[in-house]
Amino acid sequence: MTDTSRRSSLIGRNLLAGAEPDVAGDAGHDGHPPRVGFFTDTSVCIGCKACEVACKEWNAIPEDGLDFTGMSFDNTQGLDASSWRHVAFIEQSKPLGRAEAAVDHSDVDVLALAARGSGTPVAEAAITPTSPASSPSADGQTGLRWLMASDVCKHCTHAACLDVCPTGSLFRTEFGTVVVQDDICNGCGYCVAACPYGVIDVRPQDGGAHKCTLCYDRLGAGQEPACAKACPTDSIQFGPLDELRERAAARVEELHRVGVADARLYGHDPEDGVGGDGAFFLLLDEPEVYGLPPDPVVTTRDLPSMWRHAGAAALTLLGGVAAVFAAHGGMSGRRTGRWGR
Amino acid sequence: MSESDVTRDGIRGARPDRDALVGKGMGNGERRGRKGGKGRKGDQSMVPRAEFTSYYGRPVLNPPTWSARDVAGYLFLGGLAGAGSVLAAGAELTGRPVMARALKVSSVAALAGSTAALIHDLGRPERFVNMLRVFKPTSPMSVGSWLLMVYGPMAGAAAASDVARRLPRAGRAATVGAGLLGPAVASYTAVLAANTAIPAWHDGYREMPFVFIGSAATAASGMALLVSPVAENAPARGVAVLGTALENAAVKAMERRVGVVAETYREGRAGRLMRAAEALSAAGALGGALLGRRSRTAAALSGAALLAASVCTRFGVFHAGIRSAEDPKYTVLPQRERLDAQRQRPDAQRDRPQDG
Numbered sequence: 001m002t003d004t005s006r007r008s009s010l011i012g013r014n015l016l017a018g019a020e021p022d023v024a025g026d027a028g029h030d031g032h033p034p035r036v037g038f039f040t041d042t043s044v045c046i047g048c049k050a051c052e053v054a055c056k057e058w059n060a061i062p063e064d065g066l067d068f069t070g071m072s073f074d075n076t077q078g079l080d081a082s083s084w085r086h087v088a089f090i091e092q093s094k095p096l097g098r099a100e101a102a103v104d105h106s107d108v109d110v111l112a113l114a115a116r117g118s119g120t121p122v123a124e125a126a127i128t129p130t131s132p133a134s135s136p137s138a139d140g141q142t143g144l145r146w147l148m149a150s151d152v153c154k155h156c157t158h159a160a161c162l163d164v165c166p167t168g169s170l171f172r173t174e175f176g177t178v179v180v181q182d183d184i185c186n187g188c189g190y191c192v193a194a195c196p197y198g199v200i201d202v203r204p205q206d207g208g209a210h211k212c213t214l215c216y217d218r219l220g221a222g223q224e225p226a227c228a229k230a231c232p233t234d235s236i237q238f239g240p241l242d243e244l245r246e247r248a249a250a251r252v253e254e255l256h257r258v259g260v261a262d263a264r265l266y267g268h269d270p271e272d273g274v275g276g277d278g279a280f281f282l283l284l285d286e287p288e289v290y291g292l293p294p295d296p297v298v299t300t301r302d303l304p305s306m307w308r309h310a311g312a313a314a315l316t317l318l319g320g321v322a323a324v325f326a327a328h329g330g331m332s333g334r335r336t337g338r339w340g341r
Numbered sequence: 342m343s344e345s346d347v348t349r350d351g352i353r354g355a356r357p358d359r360d361a362l363v364g365k366g367m368g369n370g371e372r373r374g375r376k377g378g379k380g381r382k383g384d385q386s387m388v389p390r391a392e393f394t395s396y397y398g399r400p401v402l403n404p405p406t407w408s409a410r411d412v413a414g415y416l417f418l419g420g421l422a423g424a425g426s427v428l429a430a431g432a433e434l435t436g437r438p439v440m441a442r443a444l445k446v447s448s449v450a451a452l453a454g455s456t457a458a459l460i461h462d463l464g465r466p467e468r469f470v471n472m473l474r475v476f477k478p479t480s481p482m483s484v485g486s487w488l489l490m491v492y493g494p495m496a497g498a499a500a501a502s503d504v505a506r507r508l509p510r511a512g513r514a515a516t517v518g519a520g521l522l523g524p525a526v527a528s529y530t531a532v533l534a535a536n537t538a539i540p541a542w543h544d545g546y547r548e549m550p551f552v553f554i555g556s557a558a559t560a561a562s563g564m565a566l567l568v569s570p571v572a573e574n575a576p577a578r579g580v581a582v583l584g585t586a587l588e589n590a591a592v593k594a595m596e597r598r599v600g601v602v603a604e605t606y607r608e609g610r611a612g613r614l615m616r617a618a619e620a621l622s623a624a625g626a627l628g629g630a631l632l633g634r635r636s637r638t639a640a641a642l643s644g645a646a647l648l649a650a651s652v653c654t655r656f657g658v659f660h661a662g663i664r665s666a667e668d669p670k671y672t673v674l675p676q677r678e679r680l681d682a683q684r685q686r687p688d689a690q691r692d693r694p695q696d697g
Contacts, residue, residue, distance in 0.1 A: 154656060293676055313528045317557070321580055
């Protein structure tokens with residue numbers, strides 16, 4: 001596609017909402033690489049927080065509080081200016097698929113398993129997250145399931161933070177990701193209020209907004225982001241978005257087949273309220289259980305209507321005041337003495 | 342075990358059970374039927390109460406980093422300046438020189454105060470000028486910065502010419518220019534607030550500009566009543582009634598629109614501020630209309646009440662927004678209702694209601 005044809009193709013298109021196949025091209029990048037992102041498969045997350053640590057280390061993010069929350073193993077609490085990966089821990093008294101937590105492992109020789117190393121084929125593993133169990137235990141115990149999910153900036157197709165940034169500090173990279181330029185950000189905080197996922201935040205220490213860059217520096221050097229590199233179970237998968245979507249669809253089908261009926265994708269749909277996420281998830285429960293909004297919508301989708309309503313209100317004020325003054329008329333005899341007394 | 346059947350098109354049958362109590366918001370969300378909700382044909386009474394869960398009661402959104410004094414103060418002062426310029430132009434053109442001059446000065450003072458508040462609220466105030474690096478229609482803050490860059494000098498020139506009694510023709514041109522830009526200054530701040538993910542602000546985006554315009558008119562007419570002689574204040578009394586009526590009607594309409602989120606405007610600190618605004622504006626408008634033409638004191642008191650009403654409205658709206666961001670209920674519940682309504686429709690199209 002040539003320059004001119006692409007530019008003219010933008011005319012009349014709504015770039016504020018809906019599916020947008022060439023997000024980097026629409027941002028003005030010519031000959032850009034394919035859009036990349038994360039597929040976070042929470043069904044294999046083990047809650048090790050290696051992603052959190054790798055992110056902090058690589059991006060040199062300062063410490064932001066050492067709290068003990070009592071929220072299972074989650075002391076990070078959420079994404080903010082100094083936490084760009086956040087592992088959520090949810091404890092539920094509910095089995096995972098047909099797996100059963102109360103299964104008897106007394107005959108398993110753990111030392112023999114350990115000697116075999118970590119490369120146990122799935123078929124031979126004593127238990128996997130999707131292991132079928134024969135029947136519930138005699139006492140009806142259903143056990144506990146522990147959901148773990150590593151959350152991150154979604155790098156939305158329609159990124160509200162980027163749309164509302166008044167300085168141009170936030171921008172769309174050639175990889176289709178959204179990055180803050182720290183040397184331009186003036187800390188107005190508009191992006192914080194605009195993000196429908198509660199990702200970006202202002203760091204009190206330096207007054208600037210910060211969030212996941214999808215390791216823009218590493219991408220430029222042909223490296224995958226630090227969190228994906230560090231993830232020991234491939235719960236965090238990095239790659240071209242199209243490929244990730246295919247992989248995710250296959251994975252969710254596989255989970256349904258083995259009885260994990262709760263598995264569903266989140267943020268994968270280009271028709272959703274933010275035009276699809278660059279970082280999407282396979283979840284085992286409703287999004288809000290993980291602290292994610294169930295149906296986020298980019299606020300700027302409604303912006304044309306907002307400007308129209310504001311225009312109508314402005315005209316109402318102008319017309320209303322003019323009408324009031326017209327009704328009361330001029331002060332006769334005062335016209336000439338303009339400067340009054 | 343879950344009874345539901347999760348397909349790629351959504352959940353069929355019963356929703357998965359919620360026996361794990363995650364978060365303190367669990368199960369206390371009341372479902373409120375929205376009357377005449379757009380595109381919501383689904384019978385609300387079929388679902389007795391909304392299921393709502395959260396992650397340990399933690400907010401879904403990151404609450405704004407804005408300070409109440411700076412941002413709500415900015416909204417008030419911006420409205421006072423913008424609507425004040427409209428009244429000043431009206432007063433000048435109809436031969437009410439004392440009112441015109443006082444409002445021009447108050448607009449410049451309010452503008453200076455609002456700009457100071459805006460800069461003070463930045464995380465890096467020394468980089469304020471970066472606001473003028475780009476012009477972005479998708480960023481109301483960018484649009485507003487440029488608007489103030491045009492409006493500010495005009496309002497300043499209008500006041501300076503009047504006070505110094507020099508260049509009357511240029512002064513009048515600046516007065517009229519500021520009067521024409523004033524409504525934009527007073528109304529863009531509504532888009533500034535509404536163009537966020539904050540439920541109490543975004544969901545009411547249709548009515549918010551009218552709330553803000555009404556509140557701005559209330560403030561400016563209050564200032565006019567406070568500073569004008571009785572002989573000149575007749576239009577100010579009219580604008581006070583107009584502003585009060587507009588503001589209160591728009592607030593009511595907005596509360597109806599936002600459904601369960603309206604709680605944030607009715608309860609707590611925001612609720613007290615909104616009720617105070619209603620009472621003060623009614624008292625000010627009524628007092629001004631009935632007594633303002635006879636008594637200078639009554640007019641001034643009415644004016645002060647109207648100014649206070651506008652302050653209360655702005656802080657009320659601000660605190661309602663903060664509360665709606667801090668409580669996951671106001672993020673999750675409306676979105677869950679929207680999803681459920683989509684699923685209840687036979688052909689579950691993803692047609693979200695656009696504006697109307």
